[in-house]
Amino acid sequence: MSKPIVIAVDxxxxxxxxxxxxxxxxxxxxxxxxxxAIYRVLAYAARKAGLALFDEDSLVQEALVVNLAFEPQxxxxxxxxxxxxxxxxxxxxxxxxxxxxxxxxPRVRQALLARQRDFRQEPGLVADGRDMGTVxxxxxxxxxxxDASCEVRAKRRVLQLESxxxxxxxxxxxxxxxxxxxxxxxxxxxxLKPADDAVIIDSSDMTVEEVFNKAMEIVKEKLDK
Numbered sequence: 001m002s003k004p005i006v007i008a009v010d011x012x013x014x015x016x017x018x019x020x021x022x023x024x025x026x027x028x029x030x031x032x033x034x035x036x037a038i039y040r041v042l043a044y045a046a047r048k049a050g051l052a053l054f055d056e057d058s059l060v061q062e063a064l065v066v067n068l069a070f071e072p073q074x075x076x077x078x079x080x081x082x083x084x085x086x087x088x089x090x091x092x093x094x095x096x097x098x099x100x101x102x103x104x105x106p107r108v109r110q111a112l113l114a115r116q117r118d119f120r121q122e123p124g125l126v127a128d129g130r131d132m133g134t135v136x137x138x139x140x141x142x143x144x145x146x147d148a149s150c151e152v153r154a155k156r157r158v159l160q161l162e163s164x165x166x167x168x169x170x171x172x173x174x175x176x177x178x179x180x181x182x183x184x185x186x187x188x189x190x191x192l193k194p195a196d197d198a199v200i201i202d203s204s205d206m207t208v209e210e211v212f213n214k215a216m217e218i219v220k221e222k223l224d225k
Contacts, residue, residue, distance in 0.1 A: 003139065005030070005124035007134035007219060011146035012155030012181050012192060013096060016203045016211055020146060021128040022076060023212050024219070028126070032055045032070060033119040035129030035136065036099065037079045038112055040090035041068055041099035045081060053098055056105045063111040093157075100180050103130075107157055118146035133195035142222045144215055148204045150177050216223060 007030070010023050019032065025032040043053060044067050051058045069080040079087045089095065102108055116136050119125055127136065133143035148156075154174035160169040184192040194200055199218050203211045 004120050004122045005142075005165070005223065006120055006132075006137045006140035007124070007126045007142040007144055008137050008140040008195070008198075009126065009128050009142070009144045009215075010130055010132050010134070010192070010194065010198065011150070012130070012153065012177075012184065014156055015146045015148040015175060016156075016208065017078075017146050019208055021126045024215060026218070028124060028219075030126050031121055031125040032101050032121055032126045033116060033125060033129075033132075034070065034076055035079060035116055035127060035139045036131060037070070037090060038068060038116065039099040039103045040095050041079060041081050041086065042066055042108070042112070043080070043102045044086060044095060046102070046127040047098065051101055053101045056107055058059055058103060058109045059102060060183065063108055068115075076178060081119075082107045089193045097180065100183050102182055104183060104189070109189055128140075130192045131190040133198050135190045136191065142219050143195045143198035144218060145198040145200045146211070147200060147202050150174060152182065152204045 006082050007024060011017050013036070021032060022036070024030070041057065042063055046053060046062050046223055047060065053059070067082045069082055071078045072120060078144055079090060080086050088089060113136060119127070120137070127140070129136065133140050133145070151174065154177050157173050157177070158168040158170050181192070201214055
């Protein structure tokens with residue numbers, strides 16, 4: 001029996017994966033997995049429990065019991081941790097940096113691997129992450145690597161923060177994005193890189209609509225074979 005379809009969308013933070021995967025899931029009627037949120041939630045839960053982000057043993061235990069759910073809403077997909085909506089709390093720059101630190105720990109990644117694969121259900125799954133096509137779903141029928149320059153991603157983050165009434169330091173955000181990329185691309189376990197059979201989309205000079213249309217072309221081409 002063939003497995004449910006998986007569309008794996010990988011790439012660095014700020015490339016536009018969240019908006020793309022949300023649109024793909026809604027258009028196709030598929031389930032959605034935001035794997036980055038899983039690491040953000042674990043780091044958030046660990047901090048809340050007073051755990052150190054380098055304490056691998058404690059983090060593994062936390063990963064096994066953390067109660068996580070994704071709830072699609074009109075304004076996007078809400079992340080629920082133990083009944084609490086933590087969608088905003090886990091989207092800060094600090095939360096992203098903490099998630100990146102947690103994600104480099106091999107046993108923590110292993111503990112969360114099976115939980116991510118459980119999201120693969122009919123009629124299909126759109127998986128958003130950094131190693132969806134290389135590690136979590138290496139047999140995904142469609143693999144996309146969505147990229148953008150560090151400078152463009154930093155500018156997008158500044159606009160996002162300012163539009164919500166917050167102040168933003170472009171230089172600090174650019175530095176954080178650059179450092180996070182360095183950690184993600186050079187970690188020993190599941191480094192950030194395109195799968196060998198992934199189609200690369202550089203969104204630096206593309207609109208959200210253009211990225212979505214290009215991705216849908218790729219999906220239709222792959223699934224029609």
